Amino acid sequence: MKKSLVKIIALLVAVTVSVGLFTGCGKKNSDKNEQGQTVISVGGWPSKEGATMDAFTERKNLFETNNPDIQITPDTWAFDLKSFYAKAAGGQLPTVYNVHFTEIASIIDSGYSADLTDSLKKRGYDGMFNQQILNMLTKDGKVYGFPTAAYVLGLTFNVEMFEAAGLLEADGTPKQPKDLYEMVDFAVKIKKATGKPGLVFPTAGNNGGWIFNPVAWSFGVDFMEQDADGKWKATFNTPEAVEALQFIKDLKWKYDILPSNTLINGEEMYKTFATGNAGMVIAAGDMPGRMVKYGMTPDQLGIMAFPAGPKRHVTLMGGTFTAIEPNATKDQIEASIRWTESSNNFKLTSEYKTNQEKSIQNQLSNNQLVGIKNMSVWSKDSEALKFQHQLIDENANSNPNHVRLYNEFVANCPAELQAEEPVCAQGLYSTLDGCIQEVLANKEADCAELIAKAASDFQSNYLDNLTY
Amino acid sequence: MTKKPTIKPKKLITRRNNLNGWILMLPMVVILYLFIWRPSVMGTVWSFFNMKAYTVLDFCGIDNYRKVLTHTQFLPTLWNTVQYVLWSFVIGFLPPLFVAIMLNEILHFKGGFRVLIYTPAVIPGIAAMLMWYYMYYPDQTGLLNMILGKLGAETQQWLNNPDFAIIGITIYSSWKGLAGTMLLYYASLQSVSVELYEASIIDGAGPLKRLWHITRPAMEGIILLNVVRQIIGVFQIMEQPLAMTSGGPNGASTSLSYQLYQYGFNSGGQGTGQAMALGVIIFLILIVFTIFYFWLNRKVEDRY
Numbered sequence: 056m057k058k059s060l061v062k063i064i065a066l067l068v069a070v071t072v073s074v075g076l077f078t079g080c081g082k083k084n085s086d087k088n089e090q091g092q093t094v095i096s097v098g099g100w101p102s103k104e105g106a107t108m109d110a111f112t113e114r115k116n117l118f119e120t121n122n123p124d125i126q127i128t129p130d131t132w133a134f135d136l137k138s139f140y141a142k143a144a145g146g147q148l149p150t151v152y153n154v155h156f157t158e159i160a161s162i163i164d165s166g167y168s169a170d171l172t173d174s175l176k177k178r179g180y181d182g183m184f185n186q187q188i189l190n191m192l193t194k195d196g197k198v199y200g201f202p203t204a205a206y207v208l209g210l211t212f213n214v215e216m217f218e219a220a221g222l223l224e225a226d227g228t229p230k231q232p233k234d235l236y237e238m239v240d241f242a243v244k245i246k247k248a249t250g251k252p253g254l255v256f257p258t259a260g261n262n263g264g265w266i267f268n269p270v271a272w273s274f275g276v277d278f279m280e281q282d283a284d285g286k287w288k289a290t291f292n293t294p295e296a297v298e299a300l301q302f303i304k305d306l307k308w309k310y311d312i313l314p315s316n317t318l319i320n321g322e323e324m325y326k327t328f329a330t331g332n333a334g335m336v337i338a339a340g341d342m343p344g345r346m347v348k349y350g351m352t353p354d355q356l357g358i359m360a361f362p363a364g365p366k367r368h369v370t371l372m373g374g375t376f377t378a379i380e381p382n383a384t385k386d387q388i389e390a391s392i393r394w395t396e397s398s399n400n401f402k403l404t405s406e407y408k409t410n411q412e413k414s415i416q417n418q419l420s421n422n423q424l425v426g427i428k429n430m431s432v433w434s435k436d437s438e439a440l441k442f443q444h445q446l447i448d449e450n451a452n453s454n455p456n457h458v459r460l461y462n463e464f465v466a467n468c469p470a471e472l473q474a475e476e477p478v479c480a481q482g483l484y485s486t487l488d489g490c491i492q493e494v495l496a497n498k499e500a501d502c503a504e505l506i507a508k509a510a511s512d513f514q515s516n517y518l519d520n521l522t523y
Numbered sequence: 524m525t526k527k528p529t530i531k532p533k534k535l536i537t538r539r540n541n542l543n544g545w546i547l548m549l550p551m552v553v554i555l556y557l558f559i560w561r562p563s564v565m566g567t568v569w570s571f572f573n574m575k576a577y578t579v580l581d582f583c584g585i586d587n588y589r590k591v592l593t594h595t596q597f598l599p600t601l602w603n604t605v606q607y608v609l610w611s612f613v614i615g616f617l618p619p620l621f622v623a624i625m626l627n628e629i630l631h632f633k634g635g636f637r638v639l640i641y642t643p644a645v646i647p648g649i650a651a652m653l654m655w656y657y658m659y660y661p662d663q664t665g666l667l668n669m670i671l672g673k674l675g676a677e678t679q680q681w682l683n684n685p686d687f688a689i690i691g692i693t694i695y696s697s698w699k700g701l702a703g704t705m706l707l708y709y710a711s712l713q714s715v716s717v718e719l720y721e722a723s724i725i726d727g728a729g730p731l732k733r734l735w736h737i738t739r740p741a742m743e744g745i746i747l748l749n750v751v752r753q754i755i756g757v758f759q760i761m762e763q764p765l766a767m768t769s770g771g772p773n774g775a776s777t778s779l780s781y782q783l784y785q786y787g788f789n790s791g792g793q794g795t796g797q798a799m800a801l802g803v804i805i806f807l808i809l810i811v812f813t814i815f816y817f818w819l820n821r822k823v824e825d826r827y
Contacts, residue, residue, distance in 0.1 A: 137788040140795070144577035161791035165576035259769035261789060315662035317683045318771050481791040493773040496685055512595045520590050522573045522793070523580070 086384045092126040093390045095383075098152030100129035110417045114410050118397045121406055125390045134378075136161065143167035148380040151391035156191055156373045157265070157475060159200065164523060168199045169379040174388045175201070183401055185434050191474050192376055200376035201392060203399040205430040206340035207472060208269055208371045209461045210238065211358045216334040220248040227357075227456035234363045235273060235302065238335070242312035245334035253312035255333035256303065256491075260320030263491040264484025266337050267303065268476065269371040273364020274299040278476050278483060279518065287478055287518045292510035295366065300502040304494035317495040325349070337361070339373055340461065343424035353424040357457030360464035368470040374432070403438040411443055415450050426451040426458045430465050482517035563806070570799035576792035587800035594797075596774055596782065604758060604778045606689050611757040612750075614690070615697030620746070622701065623708035624738065628730075644702035652766040655695040656682075659767075682768050685775035692763045692776060700756075704749060708742065715741045744823035751816040755809055779805050 088094050097115075101108040115127045130149035132142065136158055142148050143165070154162060162168045175181075175198055184202055192200040210232070217223045222230045222241055232238040242253025257263045268278070275295040281287050307313050314327055328336040329349035338345075338358070346356055361370040377395045379388055398414070400407040418425050428444050431437065448455070464470070476483055486509050494500045570587050573580040591597060626636060643651065658666040659681035668678040682691050719737050728736065761780035764770045770777035770785070777785075783801045786794035 136791070140576040140792055158791075165792040166578060167576065259771055315678075315680075315683075316660065317680075318768055320769055479791075479793065481789055482793070485785070485789065488769075488771070489773040492771045496680070496683060496772040516594050516596070517793075520793075520797075522583075522796075523575055 086386060088126055092124055093386045094126045094128060095150035095387050095390045095394065096128040096130040097394060098130045098149035099133040100131050102131040106417050106420045110413050113413060114397060117406060117409060118394060122393060125393065127394065134158070140165065146382060150383050150387050151377050151379050151394060153203065153375050154378050155375055159192060160477065160480060162378060163194045163199050167381050169381050169383050169388060170197045170199060171201065171379060171388060172198045174385070174392055178392055183434060185432055187472060188374065188432055200378050201395050202374060202376045202432040203395065204341070205372065205374035205432050207430060207465060207468065208337055208339050208361050209358045209464060210335055210361055211328070211338040211342055212335045213328070213331060214355050214357050214457055216245050216249050216251065220244040227454040228459060229357055229359055231359050231460050232362045235270065238362045239306065239310055239312065242335060243310055246312050249334070251332055251334060252314045253334045254306065255314055255319065255324050255327045255336050256306060257319050257321060257324040258491045258495060259318050259488055261481055261484035261488060262321040262324065264487030267487050267491060269361070269369060269473070270302070270364065271296060271299040272369045272473060273367050275366030279478070287521065289510045289514040289518055292507050296506045297503045300490055300494060300506055303491055304500065304502060307495045308498050313495070317492060340427045340429045340465065343427065347421055347423040352422060353453040356424045358427060359460035361470060369473050370470045372472040372474055400439050401433055401437050403442050407439055408442065411446055415446055419450060419452055424453055426453055426455055428462045428465065478521060479517040483513055486513045566799045566802050570796065570803050572796060574796040576795055587796040591797050591800045591804065596777065599774060600777050600779055600782050603689060603776065607693060607760050607778060608754055608757045610690055610693040611697065611753060614693050615700065618697065619701050619704035620708055623705045623712055624734070626709055627712045640705065641702040643699050648762060649766060651699055652695065652763060656767050659691055683772055685772050688768050688772065688776035692767055696763060707745060707749065711742055711745045712738065747819055748816065748823055751812055751819060755812050755816065758809060759805070
């Protein structure tokens with residue numbers, strides 16, 4: 056009697072556990088629900104209750120009222136390259152989600168993103184987007200994303216440290232370093248005045264190479280080119296690249312303006328700056344959201360133009376766009392674009408107005424800096440954009456002069472805007488990370504030797520191995 | 524005639540036990556299938572294909588292996604991995620043994636010490652790594668540099684120093700792993716008969732002689748097994764360089780498994796095939812040690 060009881064329990068446990076393992080493996084969303092509404096899931100939904108989640112819920116409710124044929128399902132997965140491929144291969148991506156420009160090549164090349172060309176055309180977007188931005192989201196004439204924000208790298212600074220070093224005018228406008236070498240001078244002054252590192256430069260997690268790119272472009276470096284047979288060649292074994300690397304090396308050994316830690320990935324970089332342990336950082340106009348995490352208040356934070364280099368004045372253009380999962384149906388794609396429009400519209404709709412106001416209120420309640428006006432994604436003057444800028448002016452929660460130079464830099468950009476390198480960008484960054492770490496760890500490092508090795512390594516480890 | 528009825532029920536019971544055993548094992552078998560066996564087999568198969576992220580493109584023979592083996596960082600990374608193993612013996616091999624013997628010998632507060640020594644093993648991995656990351660932090664705010672500062676010595680670069688990165692990580696790993704290994708040794712010490720010690724004391728043997736003539740022979744087997752276990756374990760080191768050094772400076776602490784992770788997740792989808800090929804290469808290296816481990820395990824078990 057007792058034995059059979061044990062057996063039954065064992066069997067039950069076994070069956071439950073095994074069945075439990077398989078649930079959740081199935082493909083989740085179908086195109087329509089029972090009411091005939093098109094169902095789309097939206098990624099990047101906040102998982103924590105609070106102001107941000109409330110803002111999302113309100114946006115959803117408003118959208119569903121205005122679009123009775125669409126139902127929104129929240130999905131808390133936010134784009135992350137590490138989980139993206141597995142999610143995509145398993146058919147588990149949300150229908151629509153936000154991505155940074157940095158990952159666009161990886162997404163398009165892997166074939167895990169829906170082609171939006173026809174749907175965008177149908178909704179009247181021909182010729183509407185800024186062509187340079189649209190080019191970044193286009194491959195072989197097909198558009199794979201709806202650009203929602205664009206920004207360029209600038210020079211972010213700590214207001215208090217600038218003031219201490221005498222680099223702030225009376226009205227709060229910072230002095231603008233005209234070139235990279237003057238930026239170093241500023242850093243030296245900051246270090247002298249505050250004892251803190253004047254600049255934090257990333258070195259690890261591919262972020263070092265990423266930020267090194269625009270610096271090197273400013274020195275006149277071309278990283279790669281495609282020859283007549285379509286083969287890619289690394290072209291940066293040049294005196295210019297050596298000079299650019301020497302510039303990084305001097306930050307540590309000649310000027311001594313960097314933090315002692317020389318293994319700094321993206322997060323560590325923002326943290327070092329936002330906790331007041333560096334006077335400047337090269338970052339784009341989307342940085343307030345990153346800084347607020349570490350308790351940096353709006354009045355401590357400012358941003359200005361990216362300094363020119365010895366050869367060129369150039370900055371890296373970045374941004375975010377919405378992408379749509381590859382298996383989405385036509386209806387789902389259209390619904391996703393309409394959802395995107397509810398908060399990113401060329402036309403000034405009342406829904407857009409409400410959502411923009413909510414979004415700014417949400418930033419204010421998070422004590423995040425409001426005042427930065429990013430690049431327009433549109434090719435023409437947009438009423439909606441004008442409204443957004445007006446909203447930013449009205450709600451600025453810090454001295455507008457702290458960010459004025461950046462806003463002017465964006466609005467009327469004197470610098471060339473360059474997109475990321477077209478192929479193997481991550482491999483290039485990781486190769487360059489190694490060079491940067493070496494010159495910061497080793498006073499005797501030979502920049503010419505390192506660049507020569509990096510160029511040949513990049514060629515043989517990445518460019519020669521391109522499979523698609 | 525009388526034999527038959529007695530055999531039948533026995534057979535039945537064995538068969539029933541067999542069934543019970545299988546039912547109890549089923550969940551584990553399913554888990555192993557889903558998370559170990561299937562991925563291992565699929566990974567091996569796919570390592571011979573061109574992959575577009577996780578989409579299989581076409582058969583490419585040993586091309587992925589060629590790419591992995593000719594990567595200019597492959598040999599330095601392999602050597603780093605071997606260094607991890609070597610340093611783990613220099614730094615981490617004796618302490619657990621020493622602590623186990625010490626714990627076995629002390630008379631008072633045994634329970635208290637056991638708990639104290641086991642604490643590092645209970646701290647979650649990433650938390651412990653961050654703790655050590657900040658202890659090693661290369662400016663004045665790092666604990667080790669603070670201590671050096673108080674002593675009037677010069678601050679050190681710690682994990683930022685290419686020559687120290689692997690050693691520093693190994694010190695952390697040894698600290699974290701000490702308790703687990705110690706427990707194994709401690710358990711095997713418990714099985715040594717007290718009478719042997721009593722007899723040797725009467726014969727006039729000192730602590731060192733007791734250690735050599737009684738403890739050592741009893742522990743030899745488990746120590747040997749641990750040597751192989753440690754090689755297999757440390758060879759797969761990944762999280763530590765990921766969390767503490769990002770594999771740097773300039774690749775100085777990149778291990779094979781960390782390189783695999785880079786191929787798999789940080790290559791913009793281009794490296795999936797290479798990640799699988801490198802996985803197979805690591806598997807082949809470790810299978811040699813694993814076979815040796817099982818052979819040794821049988822030998823050791825036969826002795827007792």
